[in-house]
Amino acid sequence: MREEDEQKRNMIIFFAITMLIMIGYPYIFRDNENTSILQQNVVQTQIDPNLVVLEESQEENNKVETITIDSNRLSGHISTQGALFNDIILKDYKTEYNSNENVSVFDKSGYYVSTSWICSDSSIRMPNKNSHWKSSGTKLTTKIPIILTWDNKQGLLFTKIIKVDENFVFTITDTVKNYGTNTIKLSNSVEIFRQIDNKQQESVGFYSGPIGYFDKKLNEIEYEDIEKKGSIEYSSKGGWFGISDKYWLVSFIPEQNSSYKVSYKYVPSNNNKAYLIKNLYSDVSLEPSVEFSKTQHLFIGAKEIQTLDMYEKKLNIPHFDLVIDFGRLYILTKPLLYSVSYMKNLVGNMGLGILLITLLLKLILLPLANRSYRSMNRMKDIQPKIQELQKRYANDQARLGQAVSELYRKEKLNPIGGCLPMFLQWPILFALYKVLYISIEMRQAPFFGWIHDLSIADPWYILNLGGLIPVSLPGFLQIGIWPLLMGLSMWIQQKMGPAPADPAQGKIMIIMPIMFTFMFAQLPSGLVIYWTFSNLLAILQQYVIKKLDCTNNSKAIKTEVN
Numbered sequence: 001m002r003e004e005d006e007q008k009r010n011m012i013i014f015f016a017i018t019m020l021i022m023i024g025y026p027y028i029f030r031d032n033e034n035t036s037i038l039q040q041n042v043v044q045t046q047i048d049p050n051l052v053v054l055e056e057s058q059e060e061n062n063k064v065e066t067i068t069i070d071s072n073r074l075s076g077h078i079s080t081q082g083a084l085f086n087d088i089i090l091k092d093y094k095t096e097y098n099s100n101e102n103v104s105v106f107d108k109s110g111y112y113v114s115t116s117w118i119c120s121d122s123s124i125r126m127p128n129k130n131s132h133w134k135s136s137g138t139k140l141t142t143k144i145p146i147i148l149t150w151d152n153k154q155g156l157l158f159t160k161i162i163k164v165d166e167n168f169v170f171t172i173t174d175t176v177k178n179y180g181t182n183t184i185k186l187s188n189s190v191e192i193f194r195q196i197d198n199k200q201q202e203s204v205g206f207y208s209g210p211i212g213y214f215d216k217k218l219n220e221i222e223y224e225d226i227e228k229k230g231s232i233e234y235s236s237k238g239g240w241f242g243i244s245d246k247y248w249l250v251s252f253i254p255e256q257n258s259s260y261k262v263s264y265k266y267v268p269s270n271n272n273k274a275y276l277i278k279n280l281y282s283d284v285s286l287e288p289s290v291e292f293s294k295t296q297h298l299f300i301g302a303k304e305i306q307t308l309d310m311y312e313k314k315l316n317i318p319h320f321d322l323v324i325d326f327g328r329l330y331i332l333t334k335p336l337l338y339s340v341s342y343m344k345n346l347v348g349n350m351g352l353g354i355l356l357i358t359l360l361l362k363l364i365l366l367p368l369a370n371r372s373y374r375s376m377n378r379m380k381d382i383q384p385k386i387q388e389l390q391k392r393y394a395n396d397q398a399r400l401g402q403a404v405s406e407l408y409r410k411e412k413l414n415p416i417g418g419c420l421p422m423f424l425q426w427p428i429l430f431a432l433y434k435v436l437y438i439s440i441e442m443r444q445a446p447f448f449g450w451i452h453d454l455s456i457a458d459p460w461y462i463l464n465l466g467g468l469i470p471v472s473l474p475g476f477l478q479i480g481i482w483p484l485l486m487g488l489s490m491w492i493q494q495k496m497g498p499a500p501a502d503p504a505q506g507k508i509m510i511i512m513p514i515m516f517t518f519m520f521a522q523l524p525s526g527l528v529i530y531w532t533f534s535n536l537l538a539i540l541q542q543y544v545i546k547k548l549d550c551t552n553n554s555k556a557i558k559t560e561v562n
Helices: 002-028 223-229 305-314 330-347 350-364 366-381 383-392 397-411 419-438 462-467 481-496 503-520 525-561
Strands: 066-070 074-079 085-094 102-104 111-119 146-151 156-164 169-178 184-197 209-214 217-220 231-237 240-244 248-253 259-268 272-281 284-286 291-302
Touching: 085 291, 111 169, 111 291, 169 184, 184 240, 184 248, 209 223, 209 231, 209 259, 223 231, 223 259, 223 272, 240 272, 284 291, 291 305, 305 330, 330 350, 330 419, 350 366, 350 419, 350 525, 366 383, 366 525, 383 397, 419 525, 481 503, 481 525, 503 525
Parallel strands: none
Antiparallel strands: 066 074, 074 085, 085 102, 085 111, 111 184, 146 156, 156 169, 169 291, 184 272, 184 284, 209 217, 209 240, 231 259, 240 248, 248 291, 259 272
16 A cells, blocks of 8 residues: 555656646747847947947037948948947848838847957047948948048048948958057957847747857857856957857858957846957057058858858858757758758748658658567567566566566567667657757748748647637647647557556656647647657558558468468
8 A cells, every 4th residue: 555655646746747847838948039139128228338438529520321231131221320230131031920021130229230449548539339430322232332431530540341242241341541650559349239138038949149169169158157257258260259049140250360359248237138249359550651451251140051051161161050059969950950941942831841851751760660669569469468477476576577577588579679769760850859949941931721930839729719719828728739739649659559567657658648738839830740740650650560560470370370
C-alpha cells in the first residue's frame, strides 16, 4: 500500500506541475514580434551625454533639409541636422499581414545610427547631432550619392559621402581636411544608440540584442550584462558589430584591415533603458593642408540568408551569416535554412515547402526509422510475456530483471534498439524546428484556409469556433485546430508503440499529448504543421512496417508447416 500511495502522490505532484506549465507557458514563452525592432514602444530619444552639444549661437544658421532615400529595397529619409540614420523603410516587408504599411526599422525615435569624429581637445568643434550639414542634393538613390559638408570654422572641413546599393547596405566615407595652421589629433567614430521600453518582452528561442564578431569569435552581448557591468569593451581587427533582432539587423562593417575598439554602454534614462554601441579607431595626427578619410559599410535590413552570404563574399565579411541564430547545430541548420528558402521559391507556398522538406527528410532517414519501428513493434509483441513475468516476480525485482533479460536474449531483441536510431534522427528534426522558428521566410507566409501567417500561432481557436462565439479566451485556452491535430497524431503514435513497463510511466505518457497540445498552441503555426505532418508520416511508416512484418511472419509460418 505504501508503494501505491507513493505513486498516487507522485501523480498528483506531476499533474500540479503540468497544470502550472500549461497555464504559465503562454506568458513565459510567448514569441511576440513586439520584441522586434519595428514594434517597440519607445519614447523620444534623449540626447546622448557622450556627445558634445553645441550652443545655438555656435551653429551655422543653415536650413534643415530632408534627404529622401529611394533605392530598390529601401526608402526613408536622412535629415541634414545631425545626418542620423533613424528613418529607414523596408519596401519588401509589411508590418502585418494584409497591411499597406511597410516595416520601419528604427521607428523614428529611440533608435539611431551615426558616424562622426572625436577630438580630445574640447575647444575644437566636432560635428554632432545638432550640426547642420550642407547637402549636394535632396535624393539618395543607387545611382546618385549624397555629399554632406560641415565646416567647424576652426580650420577643419568635414565631408560625408553616402551611397546605397540595390539591397540593404550604405557605404559611408567620412573625410576631414585640415585647412588651418595647427596639427590636430582626432579619430573617426561610429555609434548605434537605442532605447528600449522597460516592458519589453524577452526573446525566447532565438538571440536578440547587441552582437559583434571580433577576432574570429562571435559575441552575443546581452542587454542585462551591459546594464549590470555598465560598459563592455572589445578590441578587434576587422569583423562587424551591431544590434540583431529576430528578422532585422543594424550593423556596421568596418574596413577589414582596420583595428579598432568597441564599447557597449548602458545609458540610464527616466522611463526606459538605453544602450550605446560606439566604435573608435586609433588617433590620426592631421597636419595642415592634409586630409584623411575612413570608409565603412552600414547594413540596415532583413536577415535573408542569401543576401547575408552575398555580402560576406562581396565585402569579405567574416561569418556575417552568424547574425542569424543558428544555434549549436550550425552544420545542420544553415543547409536546412537554404532548403527552406529554396522550397518557398520553388512551390510558391511556404507551408507546402515545409511539407516537402519534412517528406524529404523522412525519406533520407527511412532506414534508421524502419529499424527503430521494427524494434518497437517487436517490443510490443512481447509485452504480454513481460507482463506475465512482472506478475510472477512482483516481489522480487532482481529476479524480474534477470527474467526479462533472458527473454530479450531468447527473442534476440535489444531493448534500446528502437531508441538509438530515433536518437540519431532527433538532431536533424530539431535543426529543422530551429530553422522554421527563426526563418524570415516564415514571416507573413500564408498556407491554406485560415493560416495567413506561419510565424504566428494558429488563430482559429476551437473553444470559440474561430471567433464566431464572442468570448475572449485566456492564453492557455487559445488552442487552434493544428495544435489539436498535432496532439491527436501524437496520441495515435503512442498507441502504436509498446506500452511502458511501469504503470506510472504509462499514466504520464497519456498526459504528454495533452500537455504538448497546450504548449504547441502558443508556437508559430508553421512549426505545428511541420510537427503534425512529421507525426502523420511516422504513423504511416509504422503501420506499413507492421503490416509487412505480419505478412513476412505469416509466410515464414506457412513455409515451416509445409
